[in-house]
Amino acid sequence: MKKMRIPLTAALCALLFLLGIPCVTQAGIYWVILIDSFCGGWAILFAAVLELVALIYIYGGNRVILDIEMMLGKKHWIFWLWWRACWYFVSPVLLGVILVWSLVTFEAPKKDGVAYPRWGVVLGFLMVVFCLIWIPIMAGVKIIQAKGNIFQRIASCCRPTENWGPALRKNRGERYQHMKDEDKSVENSDKKWTERYIQITDGPVKKEDKGVEIPDIIGFDNPSFQND
Structure with a gap:
């Protein structure tokens, strides 16, 4: 991958440049509002919920605490009460409530009081799907590459590997x-x-x-x- 670093970087910059061109045209504000309404809201919320589930419930909150203490030093168990409460209850509940509420109260984005057409709303949802679809795709790839039956593969993918840890x-x-x-x-x-x-x-x-x-x-x- 190191040999391909410059070509990949150049290709990615060129792709992002081309994707950004519509945002600087006369109709660019409409694209900016569309992207901000969907990718800047639901995509981040979904990603935050999935990240919290993966880090705290799959990797394990206790492992996270041990990793932090390895870097910062041992802390009293009382110190972690607040963090445990946030990780296991406060953050999941708040993120879930915000996500559900945003879906229930959803309205098509508007510009100067005019709502976006249906195809614009569909395009916005497709952008959200495009941002998030890589998470289940990579999870599926890891499960396919694992060994054993389907349950053993899922279980092995939910545990840290033997070489998991600091590189040095x-x-x-x-x-x-x-x-x-x-x-x-x-x-x-x-x-x-x-x-x-x-x-x-x-x-x-x-x-x-x-x-x-x-x-x-x-x-x-x-x-x-x-x-x-």
Whole structure:
């Protein structure tokens, strides 16, 4: 994918440029209102609900807490009461109520008091579908690629994989020490960052310095910044 980075970026920029042209024509305000009414509302609401379900109910709220504590340090269980209440009850209920209410009270978007024609409303719904359809498509692809019967495949896709966790070993802590690297790319990345850090702070890398763990730069006396 790295070799295709420039062509893909150029193609995506060109595609988005072409899609944005109708929005700067004389009728551009009508397209902007149509996109904002559908993609800026329902698509985001649906995506937020699906993201909340995936993160809290499938991946697991307890796993999220453990991951956060791995980065920020251990917190008292009282600290997480508010967050648990928001994740498990407040946010799902509010998002559900807003979503249902917006569907029940739906009216065709208007410009200067004139409602959009039926084909415009249909086009707006199609844009919402286009924004969200990739979520079930990718879920289906992952289920097809999994092994076992349909229930085993769904169950395996709802659990973190064995190599799930921080890519660099120095960031894994005790929680992800069990991870095994599938190739040498991660190990080489660690060594490159180590050598680069030593070059910045202590000059050229020596043989005995290779593979040394990089110290925490926060609060570390770095000679490179003494004159800043």
